Amino acid sequence: MSLISCPGCGLVHIDRGLPAVPDRAATGECAAEAGAVQAAFYAPDLLGYRQYVVDAYACLHADPSTRIGVQATALCLMTMDLYLECGQPVSEGSILHQEMMCGLVRTSSPPWRHRISMGS
């Protein structure tokens, strides 16, 4: 039995020979375990918190050598900030991601809508 360490999160897993995840800094073993955790969050009483798990995993396992990896990390960190510091419901995380991609960010108070400057 050999062990491998995930390049994203550093967790050590038993090497099952699973293929690495393309465009992610993750071993296949870590991705499989994360998939099981994320699936558990489909339970009705946990579903409203699932996006925390998805965003946290994405941040830890983004490939920093790619533009999409950097963008995904930024998107997930901004979304988690909106949950934790602005009171945005976690259940709206997917919608928040879509709005950020369009340059629109909501906060907990609907009148306070802001545009993100994507550079000028």
Ligand SMILES: [Zn+2]
């Ligand atoms: Zn990992």
